[in-house]
Amino acid sequence: MIHKPIDLIFWVPRILSIMFILFLALFSLDVFDGNYGFWETALALFMHNIPSLVLTIVLIIAWKYELVGAIVFLLAGCAYVTTLFINILGDPSAHWWYITWTLPISGPAFLIGILFLIGWWKKKK
DSSP: OOOSHHHHHHHHHHHHHHHHHHHHHHGGGGGGGSOOOHHHHHHHHHHHTHHHHHHHHHHHHHTTOHHHHHHHHHHHHHHHHHHHHHHHHHOTTOOGGGGGGHHHHHHHHHHHHHHHHHHHHHHHO
């Protein structure tokens, strides 16, 4: 049971990270819509899950070293926003509301990064 605020600061970013990684993994399920063979489906599933796999490795490391989680999740949010803006600017048919796509992906990544940063800072004190 969580008794102290420090416990909450410890567990919240880790639980949110797990939920975020599972959310990202859901996007890979679209590979089953195609008419692929077994190996093509397996390869597509692997390729779609590379971000989830990388963030899982980061979470394992961040479990002990919160600064790593803070840096990587903040960078992941920035990378997603940057990539989306580059794609929007490069596509003349893109609409301004495509920017709202950044919120469901980069928002949780930024929040998790900030929470890991707060946890690291509190532990350092």
